[in-house]
Amino acid sequence: MxxxxxxxxxxxxxxxxxxxxxxxxxxxxxxxxxxxxxxxxxxxxxxxxxxxxxxxxxxxxxxxxxxxxxxxxxxxxxxxxxxxxxxxxxxxxxxxxxxxxxxxxxxxxxxxxxxxxxxxxxxxxxxxxxxxxxxxxxxxxxxxxxxxxxxxxxxxxxxxxxxxxxxxxxxxxxxxxxxxxxxxxxxxxxxxxxxxxxxxxxxxxxxxxxxxxxxxxxxxxxxxxGDDLAIAVRDRTGSNLLDPVFTLGVATLFMATAIALFATIQPQINARLEQGATWFGLQFAAFVIAQVLLQTPIGRASDRYGRRPFIVVGMVLLIPTTLAQGFVTTSAAMFAARLAQGVAGAMVFAPSLALAGDLAGEGESGTKLSVLTMAFGFGIAFGPLTSGALVGYGFAVPFAFGAVLAVLGSVLVYTQVEETLDVASSAPSPGDD
Structure with a gap:
């Protein structure tokens, strides 16, 4: 049994x-x-x-x-x-x-x-x-x-x-x-x-x-x-310049653009690293692997320790992991960079959705959360177009651009998004598993 x-x-x-x-x-x-x-x-x-x-x-x-x-x-x-x-x-x-x-x-x-x-x-x-x-x-x-x-x-x-x-x-x-x-x-x-x-x-x-x-x-x-289902840009409370859900949407757009830069320039990546399609497939999959392994534990951790720390750290981690892809010279190093970028993405996405969900009033979840899902979709569409346009100026240029977006996203999240949980009451007690 x-x-x-x-x-x-x-x-x-x-x-x-x-x-x-x-x-x-x-x-x-x-x-x-x-x-x-x-x-x-x-x-x-x-x-x-x-x-x-x-x-x-x-x-x-x-x-x-x-x-x-x-x-x-x-x-x-x-x-x-x-x-x-x-x-x-x-x-x-x-x-x-x-x-x-x-x-x-x-x-x-x-x-x-x-x-x-x-x-x-x-x-x-x-x-x-x-x-x-x-x-x-x-x-x-x-x-x-x-x-x-x-x-x-x-x-x-x-x-x-x-x-x-x-x-x-x-x-x-x-x-x-x-x-x-x-x-x-x-x-x-x-x-x-x-x-x-x-x-x-x-x-x-x-x-x-x-x-x-x-x-x-x-x-x-x-x-x-509800009746008032408009998507706000300015913070209605007046404590910050931008609405936190809108800010998370912008950060999600930047994150998705950065992670999607990789897909379009397969020939240039394979030529630079002197690798075949198998290595590229593994590198492409590395991001998804990290997401699958970490989304649930990070989401659960954000229930205990707060959403904002994970989002901020994830956006900051996105900076070097995106930039590194423009300068690595081995297939294994590119795989590691993509895997680390996946870790950054996992730290941002589930806690961002949870934080936006915390802020959504009754009957407005679809409106609020669509800001993030729409932004992610646009980022996935813009990323390949961006890398295809910029790679002609140098192999590292698309990834440097992605890193700049990650810097801007990090600043926006750090300055415009507040924690939604009472972390003290959410923290595990000494007897918890």
């Missing part, structure tokens, strides 16, 4: 509201399907299966437009969906609309035959995810309390990142192993690309089913939906 104490200790890091855990698993499933497409779409376009009017754009530019449109529309629509979900108080309904949209659009790729069709489908996916992200974060926030909000955010982000990290690894294998012969229908085969799209659609359906069965809106959400 399995020792119950062992089981309890294994599950202890994820001892959160069952609805938060269910939502985390659901986001992990749809994260697998979403990240599948990051690998599959470029291969699909390059395969020659699709064609049609290209508007004079090179194939690489078409791929860039298809991929970036998703992030742009996702980020643009998040404040609107977050605010509307606050007014209606129906988080679950918004999440289901988004997941339903993902399921349909993932399946639609099977029937796409032209570049423009891919652009439209990917754009609709961006809008669909805009229904999911701010409302999911808002729901996690409302299911948590001040004493466990950081841990809840950490668990949610950990599972989401596991799904996002696993998808690209599996996608290449699914595409390369095709075509597949259907055992139930003689003579019918499914290409590797179609199989990948079916997998992505299936993960969205699984997420939809999990949310339908396991998630319920907190009773207080609809009752407390």
């Amino acid at each position: 399995v020792n119950r104490e062992i089981v309890r200790r294994v599950l202890a890091p994820f001892a959160v509201d069952r609805r938060v855990l269910a939502l985390a698993f659901a986001r992990m499933a749809d994260g697998v399907g979403n990240s599948f497409l990051i690998v599959v779409i470029p291969l699909y376009v390059a395969s020659g299966v699709v064609g049609g009017v290209s508007f004079g754009l090179a194939e690489s530019m078409i791929i860039g437009v298809i991929l970036s449109l998703y992030g742009f529309l996702n980020s643009v629509f998040q404040p609107f969906t977050g605010r509307f979900s606050d007014r209606t108080g129906k988080r679950k309904a918004f999440i289901l609309v988004g997941l339903g949209g993902l399921a349909v659009t993932n399946l639609a790729y099977v029937f796409a035959e032209a570049y423009l069709e891919l652009v439209v489908i990917r754009g609709l996916q961006g809008v669909s995810v805009a229904f999911i992200v701010p409302t999911s974060i808002a729901l996690v926030n409302e299911l948590a309390t001040t004493t466990d909000r950081g841990g809840n955010m950490g668990v949610y982000n950990t599972f989401r990142l596991v799904g996002f990290g696993a998808g690209p690894v599996a996608a290449g294998a699914v595409v390369n192993a095709g075509p597949y012969v259907l055992p139930v229908v003689d003579g019918v085969t499914v290409s590797g690309f179609d199989a990948a799209f079916y997998v992505a659609a299936t993960t969205a359906v699984i997420s939809y089913a999990m949310v339908t069965v396991l998630i319920t809106d907190p009773e207080a959400t609809q009752a407390s939906a």
Whole structure:
């Protein structure tokens, strides 16, 4: 018989509201399907299966437009969906609309035959995810309390990142192993690309089913939906110049831009370090690995010791770990720099969401937290564009630019964001484990 104490200790890091855990698993499933497409779409376009009017754009530019449109529309629509979900108080309904949209659009790729069709489908996916992200974060926030909000955010982000990290690894294998012969229908085969799209659609359906069965809106959400849901820039209390949630959004934008500089300049990185694609993949994954390992413990620690110290230290750590990537000369050193940058990111993201959640009044979680999720999305979109534009001036220039952003973010957080927890009452007693 399995020792119950062992089981309890294994599950202890994820001892959160069952609805938060269910939502985390659901986001992990749809994260697998979403990240599948990051690998599959470029291969699909390059395969020659699709064609049609290209508007004079090179194939690489078409791929860039298809991929970036998703992030742009996702980020643009998040404040609107977050605010509307606050007014209606129906988080679950918004999440289901988004997941339903993902399921349909993932399946639609099977029937796409032209570049423009891919652009439209990917754009609709961006809008669909805009229904999911701010409302999911808002729901996690409302299911948590001040004493466990950081841990809840950490668990949610950990599972989401596991799904996002696993998808690209599996996608290449699914595409390369095709075509597949259907055992139930003689003579019918499914290409590797179609199989990948079916997998992505299936993960969205699984997420939809999990949310339908396991998630319920907190009773207080609809009752407390507020009327004043504007996003403030100036601090309404007058104690600082900038609103703390807006400040955290700006810092998150800078952080996401800095960590996304790496993706676009793979050829330059591989040439400088005299390495192959395998090393680059490991270096790219190092950031995600650190996030997966540390989001939950750091989130829980911020529940005990305060949000602000972790955010400030994380932003400060982001400075050297970003700058170092422009000057390292070995593959192992780049891996270490990316891993350390992941540690910095983990120290910033979950505590920032928790602090913004602490400041969100009743019925305004979607509006407040969408500031951070929108900023992160824009940063992930701006980072690759920035590095692609700056690397021509020197290999270190994009990373120096990222380090400058991290300096500005550190100053903003240190001067404009106050602690939201009563650390003395949140600290563990001597008898705590």
